[in-house]
Amino acid sequence: xxxxxxxxxxxxxxxxxxxxxxxxxxxxxxxxxxxxxxxxxxxxxxxxxxxxxxxxxxxxxxxxxxxxxxxxxxxxxxxxxxxxxxxxxxxxxxxxxxxxxxxxxxxxxxxxxxxxxxxxxxxxxxxxxxxxxxxxxxxxxxxxxxxxxxxxxxxxxxxxxxxxxxxxxxxxxx
Numbered sequence: 001x002x003x004x005x006x007x008x009x010x011x012x013x014x015x016x017x018x019x020x021x022x023x024x025x026x027x028x029x030x031x032x033x034x035x036x037x038x039x040x041x042x043x044x045x046x047x048x049x050x051x052x053x054x055x056x057x058x059x060x061x062x063x064x065x066x067x068x069x070x071x072x073x074x075x076x077x078x079x080x081x082x083x084x085x086x087x088x089x090x091x092x093x094x095x096x097x098x099x100x101x102x103x104x105x106x107x108x109x110x111x112x113x114x115x116x117x118x119x120x121x122x123x124x125x126x127x128x129x130x131x132x133x134x135x136x137x138x139x140x141x142x143x144x145x146x147x148x149x150x151x152x153x154x155x156x157x158x159x160x161x162x163x164x165x166x167x168x169x170x171x172x173x174x
Contacts, residue, residue, distance in 0.1 A: 009091025036098060043102040046075065061114035062169035065107055069138060069161050073154035076142070092146065096139045103135035104128070114173045125172050137165050 003012050003020060014035055018028055032038045047068055108131035115127055141161045145152060152160075 004091070009094060011091075036094065039095065040098045040102055043099055044106075046072070047102065047106050060170075061110065061117070061173045062166050065110045065114065065134060065169060066162060066165055068103070068106070070154060070158040072138075073142070073145075073158050073161075076146075077154045080146075092143075096143060099142075100132075100135045100139040103138060104131045107131040107134050130169075130172060133168065134165050137161065 003016055012035065014025075014028065017023075017035060017038065018025055028038075032041065108127050111127040111130045111134075115124055115130075138161055141157060141164065145157045
């Protein structure tokens with residue numbers, strides 16, 4: 001993240017990451033294929049931490065599925081406030097693409113469990129489709145927020161995301 005504060009993501013090379021982290025090339029490549037895989041790994045770690053800590057008071061599946069949203073918006077807001085504005089449009093597209101893929105994978109497990117708990121299985125929405133819908137809507141709202149210079153607070157952006165996704169989740173899961 002400190003490198004992203006200094007230059008656009010797409011201009012960062014692995015050698016700079018190795019130097020900053022004081023890690024050898026072979027150690028890096030033992031764990032990661034490239035800097036994008038390192039980025040995805042960081043996203044997985046962040047989401048795992050959020051999902052372990054955030055347990056919604058409501059027992060509704062739709063709340064469990066979107067529980068990641070506010071903490072992620074807050075995390076992004078904090079990094080933007082700390083000066084990580086050097087992401088650049090191309091780097092942001094790469095980051096958001098990875099985020100969407102990671103989110104869809106993590107959300108799919110909750111969606112599968114939610115759909116299994118339903119009595120009706122005929123005409124059931126495929127879990128991967130619903131997970132992709134939620135993840136892509138999150139990234140869509142995130143892109144809009146970033147492009148509008150983040151004038152809204154994370155809580156307000158989260159409210160917009162939930163307004164777009166919760167009615168669909170409720171209709172499918174209840």
